[in-house]
Amino acid sequence: EVQLVESGGDLVQPGGSLRLSCAATGLTFSSYWMHWVRQAPGKGLVWVSRINSDGSTTSYADSVKGRFTITRDNAKNTLYLQMNSLRADDTAVYYCARALKFARWFDPWGQGTLVTVSS
Amino acid sequence: QSALTQPRSVSGSPGQSVTISCTGTSSDVGAYDSVSWYQQHPGKAPKVMIYDVNKRPSGVPDRFSGSKSGNTASLTISGLQAEDEADYHCCSYAGSYTPVFGGGTKLTVL
Numbered sequence: 001e002v003q004l005v006e007s008g009g010d011l012v013q014p015g016g017s018l019r020l021s022c023a024a025t026g027l028t029f030s031s032y033w034m035h036w037v038r039q040a041p042g043k044g045l046v047w048v049s050r051i052n053s054d055g056s057t058t059s060y061a062d063s064v065k066g067r068f069t070i071t072r073d074n075a076k077n078t079l080y081l082q083m084n085s086l087r088a089d090d091t092a093v094y095y096c097a098r099a100l101k102f103a104r105w106f107d108p109w110g111q112g113t114l115v116t117v118s119s
Numbered sequence: 120q121s122a123l124t125q126p127r128s129v130s131g132s133p134g135q136s137v138t139i140s141c142t143g144t145s146s147d148v149g150a151y152d153s154v155s156w157y158q159q160h161p162g163k164a165p166k167v168m169i170y171d172v173n174k175r176p177s178g179v180p181d182r183f184s185g186s187k188s189g190n191t192a193s194l195t196i197s198g199l200q201a202e203d204e205a206d207y208h209c210c211s212y213a214g215s216y217t218p219v220f221g222g223g224t225k226l227t228v229l
Contacts, residue, residue: 105170
């Protein structure tokens with residue numbers, strides 16, 4: 001069974017940093033593009049970032065560009081999201097998801113990790 | 120990239136059918152046959168129900184179906200059951216290996 005498990009969410013002050021992790025099991029991790037998607041409380045899903053299978057290319061939503069960095073360690077089957085200069089509007093549950101056909105659809109999703117930015 | 124437009128809520132009685140719309144533009148929904156739908160129960164992770172407009176992953180009941188016309192995609196759930204009560208999110212490929220999501224629709228089974 002393919003499983004994704006996120007960790008690293010926490011309460012952080014505005015301007016602070018946090019690194020999220022997403023551990024993958026049950027799949028050949030190095031074969032798949034991976035994405036981060038977030039969901040603010042009571043709101044819809046919003047795409048954040050993606051990385052290709054070998055980590056050589058990345059892309060970001062305008063709202064996080066220059067502040068967030070997506071990376072992966074294929075030897076450890078783990079995806080990361082380094083989040084810097086955090087703002088209140090970054091408060092959300094962050095999900096990692098395996099991409100099928102690069103970005104055409106997503107399955108499975110992790111259970112999510114909550115990031116709260118507040119003083 | 121602007122979010123796709125979904126109704127905030129829909130409702131139906133057990134056994135009835137409901138349809139949830141998802142409107143985008145000629146740059147996303149209208150440009151690609153790559154619309155997917157996700158079911159999300161409270162506090163849970165999204166689960167794919169439909170991909171590539173009208174394909175169902177293994178294990179998803181055939182009560183769930185998808186379609187697309189122009190810039191609008193639709194998810195239809197027939198024979199509504201209590202367990203179908205959840206939030207439903209549409210998603211479209213938007214080019215450059217990026218997706219765009221809708222705002223989500225809350226389905227209430229009366």
